[in-house]
Amino acid sequence: MPADPRRDTRGIVDASGLLTRVRFRRHAPAEPLRPYLEHYWLIDWDLTEPYVSHVVPHPSVNVVFQRLPGQPPFGEVAGVVLGLFRKELRGRGRVCGAQFRPGGFRTFAPGLAVAELTGRQVPVGDVWPPPVTRGKHEASPVSEAKPGAGTAEAVLGPDDEHARVAALDTFLLRHGPAPDPQADLAMELAARVRADRTLRRVGDLARQAGLSVRSLQRLFSAYVGVSPKWVILRYRIHEALERAESTAGVDWAALAASLGYADQAHLVRDFTATVGVPPTAYAAA
Numbered sequence: 168m169p170a171d172p173r174r175d176t177r178g179i180v181d182a183s184g185l186l187t188r189v190r191f192r193r194h195a196p197a198e199p200l201r202p203y204l205e206h207y208w209l210i211d212w213d214l215t216e217p218y219v220s221h222v223v224p225h226p227s228v229n230v231v232f233q234r235l236p237g238q239p240p241f242g243e244v245a246g247v248v249l250g251l252f253r254k255e256l257r258g259r260g261r262v263c264g265a266q267f268r269p270g271g272f273r274t275f276a277p278g279l280a281v282a283e284l285t286g287r288q289v290p291v292g293d294v295w296p297p298p299v300t301r302g303k304h305e306a307s308p309v310s311e312a313k314p315g316a317g318t319a320e321a322v323l324g325p326d327d328e329h330a331r332v333a334a335l336d337t338f339l340l341r342h343g344p345a346p347d348p349q350a351d352l353a354m355e356l357a358a359r360v361r362a363d364r365t366l367r368r369v370g371d372l373a374r375q376a377g378l379s380v381r382s383l384q385r386l387f388s389a390y391v392g393v394s395p396k397w398v399i400l401r402y403r404i405h406e407a408l409e410r411a412e413s414t415a416g417v418d419w420a421a422l423a424a425s426l427g428y429a430d431q432a433h434l435v436r437d438f439t440a441t442v443g444v445p446p447t448a449y450a451a452a
Contacts, residue, residue, distance in 0.1 A: 171195060172206030177405045180221035180251070180442065182412065188218050189256065192328065196265070197336040203271035203344050203354075207335055209328055210262045217257040223408060223441055224248040226357065226391055226398045228272035228284060230291065230339070231264040232322040240319035242291035246284025247392040251443060263322050263331050265339060269398065270353030270390040275343035281392035291318065295342050352376070353390035356383075360395070361402050367427030369395045403427070404441050407434060411450040419446060 172193035176182035185191070189212040196204045205227065212218075224247065232242040236258035273281055276294055322334040356376055360366050366375075372395055373383040387395045403426045410417050423434035438446045 175409075177409055178223045178225055180223065180408070185218075185220050188212060188214060189220075194328070194332045196332075197340065200336065200339055200344070203268055203274055203350075204339075205266040205268055207332055208262075208264045208266060209331060211260070212256050213259045214256060217255055219253055219255045221442075222248075222252045222254075223401070223404055224252050225266070225405075226269045226393055226401055228267045228281060228392065229264050230267075231262060231288075232319045234261045234319075234323045236260060240323045242319045242322070243288045244284060244291055244294045245288045246281070246286060249286050249393070249397075251441060261323055263335060265335055268354050269357035270350050271344075273353075273390045274345050274347050274350045275339065277345050277347065280389045282388045285392040349386060350390055353386055356386075356395070357391055357398055360398050364406070364426065367399065369399070372399075400437060403434075404438060407438050407446055408442065408449075411446050417446070417450060 172195050174193070176186075179185060189210050192209045193206040194209065195201065196207055205225075226247050228247065229245045230242065231245055232240065234240045267275075273279070279294065318334075318338050322331055322338065325331050325334070356372060359375070360372065366372055369380055369383065373380045376383060378386070383395055387393065387398070391398065393401075406426060407422060410422060419434065420431040423431045426434065428434045428437075435445050438449075442449060444452075
């Protein structure tokens with residue numbers, strides 16, 4: 168796996184607007200974690216006016232630790248977001264997250280079907296309960312009142328970002344990874360969809376994997392959290408979004424054809440449903 172995290176802003180709506188308001192960095196995780204994680208991402212901000220960020224998320228689970236104005240630090244496991252993700256940033260805050268490769272999170276929570284997290288954010292303590300201790304004469308477990316609070320402070324507290332990365336490494340290495348050939352297969356197939364724009368049909372991906380369509384769907388549900396068709400569509404929208412941001416005078420009909428759409432109208436429909444405005448209006452803005 169590459170040592171350096173990717174540098175693109177794919178999926179971030181109005182990336183330049185966000186990056187002028189926040190400090191955004193990516194870091195590579197520890198070597199044993201790299202086959203399963205895309206990268207760590209760190210954001211700090213100090214705003215005089217609120218700003219709403221918008222992201223068309225990747226088909227990835229994220230573990231996110233946040234310090235927001237007026238709240239104690241907390242950690243969440245965020246499943247794949249199906250629609251446009253909106254987050255209002257105000258005042259002064261800090262977020263440290265770990266983005267898993269599609270299919271990679273299951274190696275850290277082997278008993279959890281990833282589809283159970285889709286569209287949800289759950290406290291880290293619900294996924295990884297804190298260690299249970301018992302007193303000498305106690306029959307019931309005793310644990311910290313707010314599971315994950317200590318970890319959130321360890322991750323978010325240091326001003327040195329490398330110390331934050333080290334705290335994320337420590338936390339995740341405590342919980343995995345547990346080797347799983349099915350997770351490896353899911354990650355390989357999802358990466359193939361992202362890299363190969365000629366893969367436009369679930370049946371083609373299933374044949375390449377030597378699986379039935381139904382078996383492929385079950386694999387993606389358990390390990391990625393969404394269907395293979397959804398992953399194919401999401402990466403198409405990422406491509407269209409990037410073209411809209413970076414290319415003047417996009418030939419939308421040609422782009423639709425290159426992404427495997429029957430016609431431009433289908434691309435416009437999917438783009439609008441995901442981003443909230445048609446691609447031409449987005450590009451103009």
